[in-house]
Amino acid sequence: MPEKTLPPDQRRRYLLAMLGAVGGALAAMGAWPLVRFFMPRDTGGAGSAIEIPRKDVPPGSAHFFDYRGRPAVLLQPRSGEFLALTAVCTHLGCIVKWQDDVGEFLCPCHGGRFSLDGAVLGGPPPAPLETFPVTLKGDQIVIG
Amino acid sequence: MMTVNLRGGPVALMLGLCLFAFGGQAVAAEDDSVCLQCHGAQSGRLGDPVPAWESSVHAGNGVSCHDCHGGDPTDMAMAMSPERGFLGVPEYEEVPDFCGRCHVGVKDDYLASQHGKALASGGPQCVVCHDNHAVQRASLDLINEQDCSRCHDYGRAAEIRASMETTDDRISLLENELPPLHRVGIDVKGFEGEIFSLRNEFHRLFHTVDVEQVKRETDRFGTQLDEISGRVEGVKTDLAERKIWGGVATVLLIVAGILSWLLRRTYHDQE
Amino acid sequence: MKPLKMVIDWVDVRLGVRELWTANTTGYLVPGNINPWYSLGTVLLVLFGLQFLTGILLLMHYIPDTEKAFASVERIMNEVPFGWLFRYLHVVGSNLIVVVLLLHMLSVLFMGSYKRPRELTWLSGFGLFNLGLFLCLTGYLLPWSQLSFWATTVATDAAGAVPVIGSKLVEVLRGSPSVGSETLGRFFALHVVVMPLALLGLIGFHLFCVRRNGISRPPFGEKARPARVGEQFEHEHHDDGIPFFPNYTSEEAAMVCYFIALLVFISFFAPQIFLPLDALEPADPFNTPEHIKPEWYFLWAYQTLKIFPSKFLGLAVQGGLMTFLALLPFIDRGEERRPAKRPLFVTCYVLGLLLILAISIWGHYS
Numbered sequence: 001m002p003e004k005t006l007p008p009d010q011r012r013r014y015l016l017a018m019l020g021a022v023g024g025a026l027a028a029m030g031a032w033p034l035v036r037f038f039m040p041r042d043t044g045g046a047g048s049a050i051e052i053p054r055k056d057v058p059p060g061s062a063h064f065f066d067y068r069g070r071p072a073v074l075l076q077p078r079s080g081e082f083l084a085l086t087a088v089c090t091h092l093g094c095i096v097k098w099q100d101d102v103g104e105f106l107c108p109c110h111g112g113r114f115s116l117d118g119a120v121l122g123g124p125p126p127a128p129l130e131t132f133p134v135t136l137k138g139d140q141i142v143i144g
Numbered sequence: 145m146m147t148v149n150l151r152g153g154p155v156a157l158m159l160g161l162c163l164f165a166f167g168g169q170a171v172a173a174e175d176d177s178v179c180l181q182c183h184g185a186q187s188g189r190l191g192d193p194v195p196a197w198e199s200s201v202h203a204g205n206g207v208s209c210h211d212c213h214g215g216d217p218t219d220m221a222m223a224m225s226p227e228r229g230f231l232g233v234p235e236y237e238e239v240p241d242f243c244g245r246c247h248v249g250v251k252d253d254y255l256a257s258q259h260g261k262a263l264a265s266g267g268p269q270c271v272v273c274h275d276n277h278a279v280q281r282a283s284l285d286l287i288n289e290q291d292c293s294r295c296h297d298y299g300r301a302a303e304i305r306a307s308m309e310t311t312d313d314r315i316s317l318l319e320n321e322l323p324p325l326h327r328v329g330i331d332v333k334g335f336e337g338e339i340f341s342l343r344n345e346f347h348r349l350f351h352t353v354d355v356e357q358v359k360r361e362t363d364r365f366g367t368q369l370d371e372i373s374g375r376v377e378g379v380k381t382d383l384a385e386r387k388i389w390g391g392v393a394t395v396l397l398i399v400a401g402i403l404s405w406l407l408r409r410t411y412h413d414q415e
Numbered sequence: 416m417k418p419l420k421m422v423i424d425w426v427d428v429r430l431g432v433r434e435l436w437t438a439n440t441t442g443y444l445v446p447g448n449i450n451p452w453y454s455l456g457t458v459l460l461v462l463f464g465l466q467f468l469t470g471i472l473l474l475m476h477y478i479p480d481t482e483k484a485f486a487s488v489e490r491i492m493n494e495v496p497f498g499w500l501f502r503y504l505h506v507v508g509s510n511l512i513v514v515v516l517l518l519h520m521l522s523v524l525f526m527g528s529y530k531r532p533r534e535l536t537w538l539s540g541f542g543l544f545n546l547g548l549f550l551c552l553t554g555y556l557l558p559w560s561q562l563s564f565w566a567t568t569v570a571t572d573a574a575g576a577v578p579v580i581g582s583k584l585v586e587v588l589r590g591s592p593s594v595g596s597e598t599l600g601r602f603f604a605l606h607v608v609v610m611p612l613a614l615l616g617l618i619g620f621h622l623f624c625v626r627r628n629g630i631s632r633p634p635f636g637e638k639a640r641p642a643r644v645g646e647q648f649e650h651e652h653h654d655d656g657i658p659f660f661p662n663y664t665s666e667e668a669a670m671v672c673y674f675i676a677l678l679v680f681i682s683f684f685a686p687q688i689f690l691p692l693d694a695l696e697p698a699d700p701f702n703t704p705e706h707i708k709p710e711w712y713f714l715w716a717y718q719t720l721k722i723f724p725s726k727f728l729g730l731a732v733q734g735g736l737m738t739f740l741a742l743l744p745f746i747d748r749g750e751e752r753r754p755a756k757r758p759l760f761v762t763c764y765v766l767g768l769l770l771i772l773a774i775s776i777w778g779h780y781s
Contacts, residue, residue, distance in 0.1 A: 006412040007286060008411070008413045008414050009410075011406070012407060012411075015403055015406050015407045015410065016407070018403055019400060019403045019404065019407065021222040022399055022400045023400060025396055026393065026396050026400065029389070029392070029393055029396070033496070033497035033500055033501070034472075034497075036496040036497055037472060037495065037498070037501070038495050039496070039497055041496065093189065098204045130396055147441050292489075326695060327687055327692075327695070328686070328687060329492045329493075329499060329503075329686075329687075329690070329695070330492075330493065331493040332493070377417060386500075386683060387683055387684065390679060390680070390682070390683025391682075391683070391684075393679050393681045393683075394676050394679050397672050397673075397675050397676035397679060398672070398673065398674045399675045400668075401668075401669045401670075401671075401672030401673045401676065402669070404665050404666070404668040404669035404672055405665075405666070405669040406660075407664070407665040407668075408663075408665040408666045408669060411657070411661065411662040411665060412662075412732070415447065415657050415662070
């Protein structure tokens, strides 16, 4: 063995460097399965459109549904007119409630208020609710 | 219930796993059956069906006397009473309806075929080819010169058989790939179900006895098989890749062990 | 490096960590003729650590419900990314732990390290061995396969041989007349909470004993010392020894690497040797599979129960053997530790080992 000829201290430096390299490779090989294990597999169907039967959203009511993994709400303020918005408050992520009597959203956590098209009416929310494009296809409402 | 039994049985057989388990259940059922207790002890015409049935695919799948012949398998006195739904032996021309209570699709195909149309004029029905109590799992072997030429020339039958043989072999080969995958923890229930229904559908083709239709449809089944076996191959590639990584990790660990041991030697030399 | 040194300085002034580190590493001298068998404890520590890690990962997807457990394990094996890897590491790791536990125990027996003043180290170690086996037994049930169900049925049934309270004891173990959801619930709680906590505590005590007593000098060569206890507590010093770190830890690292390599190799190439076909079928309480056998490390117990005419006698023999082993330091009180000078012990050791091996093989083929 060639390293036999080297003094122990020098051999040790080489060995530690090689051990570091092998250890690094092993650590990476061990970390990869862990990373994959914890990575979300379900992206909530990002990019895909969702269909909701028209009869689920009578005029004046609000229909809550799951849109790409997050809560969203569908409104029919006037007959035949549809609005889809995220239901996640832009302040701290609570889910807004639809106030049927006043026709606006109220966030129960800190009193944030939004109009039916998502604009901030009052309270702490820093930004309006995001809206999603809505199209009609027969008796189905297509969001996204 | 019946279809569940029929489906579950062959799946288990395919697996080659539940043989004991399934056999056990079937045996438990027949122990309870007064039909078998009585007829099993008889000889001649009344006793012969019992050993014949025991060798059949029906017995293997837990389909017992009363499932076809009706009656009450738990009551010795009333076992063969029409009040309890006993049917007895069907007439020659009633056989397709008799078997067709379970084998619905096959019955339709058969009745639409030249064989079925000839039934009234003495054409062949189910048991002419499949036998009755000793019925075996349907296979291409049922199409053979000896049996077919009992009634007609073998030529067209041979053509049908030749056309179906390749696909049938492919189904069997694909099926044989599954148990080793199951053994290493792969969930093969989905594959088994797909292959099972594919084979069933494919075997229905037997009964059309129409050379042109068989040739046409065989292609369609080939495409479906390609698709399934593509996915099975994907699983096998995955397993092979796992082994490569496992091998690399094992070698690296041994190398790390040797390096550590050499490190120990450097200290040892200074002790 | 500078900021790191500052942090360490800051902590060192307050807690004196450098002194602690030196006292337990370079300043902690172990016998110069120490051998690789002494590293099995560290190997076990690493293997148990891996079981904790893989166990926690499995716990994220496992469902302890008789209707869902088997399917959840199937999902871990087929859908969860690398779930198969963590499950196989957990299954193979548990078997490897039993192997290393046995090797560790056998080497301690052969070298007489269990003797005075290390009775408590031995007792806690023997407790850890039993805890390890119970962890295997409880974990076995969780996948709710045919194998799980019937192995647990047979194992708990053995308790029925205890006189008078036997049948009641079986029901208490199972939580119901036969193995069912109650059993799964309690085995689950035992396997993932109670026993791991007990294991941690007992490992802590075991390590404390080892460190407090000092490493026993291997009973070979001229420097062998007899097993003795004086009037006062005395740490076994090895002034002519070698530093624990880095000299001996590099040897331990090598052993750990070899065992992990073995674990990884089996997990990737032959995990099915620890998963018989019955482990691939969901539990069916109305259908006992044929030829059901316990795990290899319980085969000796299984076969002893069959050899003796009465189940109680078999159970008593097993209990007797385990009690004898647990109390060995108090029964075998001689000072001599060198195997060459203990012909009777070594004969019994070899014969006993061969007997257990023979009974296990018999149990496997019977």
